[in-house]
Amino acid sequence: MKKILLAIVCVYVPFIAGAWGIIGHRIVGEVADQYINAKTRKAVQQLLGTESMAMAANWADFVKSDTSYNYLSNWHYVNFKENLAKTEVFNFLDHQTGPNIYNKINEMVSVLKNSKSTITQKKLALRMLIHLVGDLHQPMHTARLEDLGGNKILLTWFGEKSNLHRVWDEGLVDFQKLSYTEYTKAINHPTAAQFVSWQKSSLKECIFESYTICTKIYATGIKNDDKLSYRYNFDWIETVNQQLLKGGIRLAKILNDIYV
Numbered sequence: 714m715k716k717i718l719l720a721i722v723c724v725y726v727p728f729i730a731g732a733w734g735i736i737g738h739r740i741v742g743e744v745a746d747q748y749i750n751a752k753t754r755k756a757v758q759q760l761l762g763t764e765s766m767a768m769a770a771n772w773a774d775f776v777k778s779d780t781s782y783n784y785l786s787n788w789h790y791v792n793f794k795e796n797l798a799k800t801e802v803f804n805f806l807d808h809q810t811g812p813n814i815y816n817k818i819n820e821m822v823s824v825l826k827n828s829k830s831t832i833t834q835k836k837l838a839l840r841m842l843i844h845l846v847g848d849l850h851q852p853m854h855t856a857r858l859e860d861l862g863g864n865k866i867l868l869t870w871f872g873e874k875s876n877l878h879r880v881w882d883e884g885l886v887d888f889q890k891l892s893y894t895e896y897t898k899a900i901n902h903p904t905a906a907q908f909v910s911w912q913k914s915s916l917k918e919c920i921f922e923s924y925t926i927c928t929k930i931y932a933t934g935i936k937n938d939d940k941l942s943y944r945y946n947f948d949w950i951e952t953v954n955q956q957l958l959k960g961g962i963r964l965a966k967i968l969n970d971i972y973v
């Protein structure tokens with residue numbers, strides 16, 4: 714059994730991309746920065762100092778180069794079988810004991826709320842929380858185990874070798890050719906109704922929403938050797954932008970709730 718597990722881990726790790734790329738994560742942090750209240754801002758600054766939430770959002774990917782942080786590597790996603798109903802997704806999340814994006818977000822919130830946590834523990838928890846709430850909104854982070862969240866669907870993106878997971882992490886966002894601040898300005902226009910409804914969603918509902926988008930991505934029949942370019946961008950960029958915006962708005966709500 715141990716040998717099998719080791720084999721799975723060895724196959725899995727090299728394929729795992731970093732979730733939203735550098736720009737995507739910064740956009741989520743930058744959007745959240747615009748919706749946190751004064752009390753939250755003070756608490757965040759006490760932990761991060763001059764590091765903005767946008768910049769802190771990348772820490773969880775940057776530490777992957779340091780093996781002493783390997784224990785964080787499976788916090789970024791949760792895999793599901795296909796065709797699950799909402800109650801099945803919720804039930805699955807309730808019964809997962811191993812590390813995954815759902816229980817680690819909850820744990821990071823607890824660490825930040827706990828007056829007994831050390832500053833070091835809180836700083837790691839805040840950086841991870843900022844990152845993981847972003848990842849949660851990348852639909853291929855709630856995808857299928859058998860293709861490693863789309864990492865095994867090998868295709869091309871504007872003629873370059875890529876895979877489905879990477880197109881969603883970076884390809885679509887980077888294609889817009891915007892800095893994270895320009896991008897944030899471009900998408901940060903939620904309607905009042907969207908804002909209220911997005912902030913009301915529970916963490917489980919956010920995961921189910923990502924899973925639903927993921928199901929639609931697979932339903933297009935996407936497969937190995939597909940050649941993705943302008944049309945894929947046209948079909949999906951609105952979804953990408955809305956997920957980035959939701960991620961930031963919900964991150965702000967989670968943080969404001971911690972520091973009430």
Ligand SMILES: [Zn+2]
Nearest residue numbers: 731732789848
């Ligand atoms: Zn990640």
